[in-house]
Amino acid sequence: MRRAVYPGSFDPVTNGHLDVIERAARQYDEVLVAIAHNEAKTGLFTFEERVALLREAVQQHPNVQVTQFQGLLVDYARSVQAQVILRGLRAVSDFEYEFQMALMNRKLDSDVETMFLMPKEEYTYLSSRLVKEIARLGGDIGAFVPDCIARALRAKFAATDSAPSRKP
């Protein structure tokens, strides 16, 4: 049983993440998409919303599960008996940060190996941050996220936009 953990904050999941998840689902018996639960860091979507949206986005993959973790990623990986941490690599700046994290995680637990794969080149430019920015400015995000996320983003920013008008 080969089990891999794909950690992230997924605020929200993009087509780039989903491309990595699909590739991982073909490589490993089980893929745990693990949302980091960080109380100090609030996102656009609540933790519960992110779990629900991610579940909807990956439901067609029977060997992919959406989970969560608190504390150290290596402790979580060990607790679920995963041998591998998966990460997508898109750009040089990714590379240095990921290198640092992978080496640090190896120091903390040498039994868990970080493996990297590359998303489709058309997703190289994608990031959750950029997608949120475009959605906030009213741009069309249909090509960047699955439908359920696009709907959720539109709903989120529609609510936000109307909020100020209520103020006066």
Place this chain on the structure above:
Amino acid sequence: MRRAVYPGSFDPVTNGHLDVIERAARQYDEVLVAIAHNEAKTGLFTFEERVALLREAVQQHPNVQVTQFQGLLVDYARSVQAQVILRGLRAVSDFEYEFQMALMNRKLDSDVETMFLMPKEEYTYLSSRLVKEIARLGGDIGAFVPDCIARALRAKFAATDSAPSRKP
């Protein structure tokens, strides 16, 4: 009529920006220096101050106009019939961010092309953030920004410095 948009936050404009603007003014019939209006992000200078300072700094270029935009940059470029978005490239870290933005903008509107040019190598180290930091610490910024900006920075930090002394 070839019209280019040079977007930024210009908080404040530096000699590096002005070098790009001068090169652009020689290349295009009209250059619109477009300040991004972002309510969520307050700068050292107010939006109105940045517009006024930028106008003063570029007044010797008859084909350069200072404008502003809200929303998506590509929508703005289209609305002013600009075929080109201009960006300066200084370093590798610039490159990756700019690459990401240019590819995303191309997805959003394939008719607007992002073109890059390089400022003079002596401006490679310059950034609005660094200039503000040096001004805040009382350093001489005369070599990094035009005179009108240097005066405005000194005035801004003189006001800030005296403020705490009034408090007690």
Place this chain on the structure above:
Amino acid sequence: MRRAVYPGSFDPVTNGHLDVIERAARQYDEVLVAIAHNEAKTGLFTFEERVALLREAVQQHPNVQVTQFQGLLVDYARSVQAQVILRGLRAVSDFEYEFQMALMNRKLDSDVETMFLMPKEEYTYLSSRLVKEIARLGGDIGAFVPDCIARALRAKFAATDSAPSRKP
């Protein structure tokens, strides 16, 4: 009349180069695709073959001309009254080399500006060197170069492959 020079060795031209050429053709009144004539450096294709193949590949663009140059690029650009040298940027390693060349060319002639643009992200991985290597190993290069180049590459390597068998 805005004229741009797009220099290279084009041994052979790839879909990545053609993407840059098409974008340039929309931006400038005239684009001169200028093959560097370097006697010291022999390519897979002869200089004459490269000119002929490039002409075939760009024939649908009325404002694109295939030319050649010897000596310094800035001298050539000046001699044909081009205000701009165009270069495609794909990756960080490109960036540093191109930065170096652009700054050096500016030192040699400050009137010619180097402008950069980005090819489609699906051509990020493409290079003449890689295409030749794949063709040499018998791989399918149909997705990487125009048809006329694919045929020429196959002919070139068919000739090369049969050559050794004739020797004894």
Place this chain on the structure above:
Amino acid sequence: MRRAVYPGSFDPVTNGHLDVIERAARQYDEVLVAIAHNEAKTGLFTFEERVALLREAVQQHPNVQVTQFQGLLVDYARSVQAQVILRGLRAVSDFEYEFQMALMNRKLDSDVETMFLMPKEEYTYLSSRLVKEIARLGGDIGAFVPDCIARALRAKFAATDSAPSRKP
């Protein structure tokens, strides 16, 4: 008398910093480890704690002194008659930021030279930020910081963790 300044925020000092300090202590007659005093930026440790912890960590080096500075680094370097600013280089992202700072400092005072050295490769992945994050999550940081810092980090996060439980 060759005197070097090694500036930083040291919140807290890591084994990577100490490796640079030890190398510097062998190279220069006197090394001033200078903690930047920035009122606007609060760290995990107070300024006074950082001074005390750093003093404990470097006490075995007779030619290393822990100091502080406010204002511009080059002004401080000049005031203590240091000819050299020392910086550690670990990664490409370090490099660009450090390059920018070094060139800016040279503009501000051409008499002070920035010299770079590389920490041991096993400290490439280390940063104060990462160490704090791991300590916050309860991970073992014994391999990344000296004992006095490990104790201080544990005490700091023990205090922080118990704080919320006291609230209700």
Place this chain on the structure above:
Amino acid sequence: MRRAVYPGSFDPVTNGHLDVIERAARQYDEVLVAIAHNEAKTGLFTFEERVALLREAVQQHPNVQVTQFQGLLVDYARSVQAQVILRGLRAVSDFEYEFQMALMNRKLDSDVETMFLMPKEEYTYLSSRLVKEIARLGGDIGAFVPDCIARALRAKFAATDSAPSRKP
């Protein structure tokens, strides 16, 4: 049965390669270390020597086999029913080249996935080229390659060194 191909020229294998091989042997049921057979490119060691040295270096791993391939790597991977191509990543420059190769291989065969892992940080600086250069200059390479390779390198350069003295 999960089978991975680890391709390279291994002229000669270093401790950095062996670190990747050991990590791979723990991850996959079978690891094929595949030496590229390139007639046009002669190395320090002949192809046959490289096969023999590599076999000696990996003999303690029962699920690692030393093989060879000609032609396209993806064709070889498919012919041996490997789902994965493995590559080590050490530095930013590696990253860009590897990214290019991985994307190109995906275009050629989308069923084979390239997975990356990171060697121990102490092997970041290692390369076959550097090891050969140091051995050529008489330096001690004992820390960089396994014993069998160290002996072979010494023998190779002893032979080369004595050669000129025989000439006159």
Place this chain on the structure above:
Amino acid sequence: MRRAVYPGSFDPVTNGHLDVIERAARQYDEVLVAIAHNEAKTGLFTFEERVALLREAVQQHPNVQVTQFQGLLVDYARSVQAQVILRGLRAVSDFEYEFQMALMNRKLDSDVETMFLMPKEEYTYLSSRLVKEIARLGGDIGAFVPDCIARALRAKFAATDSAPSRKP
């Protein structure tokens, strides 16, 4: 007595190298500019020419000596009792190569420290290779190298150019 070695091939020395040498001469009691003697690698200038040109270029610095070395750089540094190897850093690509060399040299001899400094930003684009290429193409290299080198380059290429005409 603090002695630094500044190694290179200096084929030929450029203003960028001289900028590093001048900075080094202010930092160290003695600077040995050490030309690597590599029989396998022939340059544009012979080893003897490079020594002579470098001596002429640095003659105004009483504490700078031009020397040569064969074999490992760390062995040479130790033999001349230098505590430091000096290298200039210009760009990211420099950085990775230099990082690799510095770490390898540290493995070979941990007593010699590699220190890096940055040349003036206007020399960022300079390299011996580029200067030779421009000189070969008849460009003006007066801004890139000292006068003695400019004369030598012109003489070298004048000789080379006329050579073919003598052949028939």
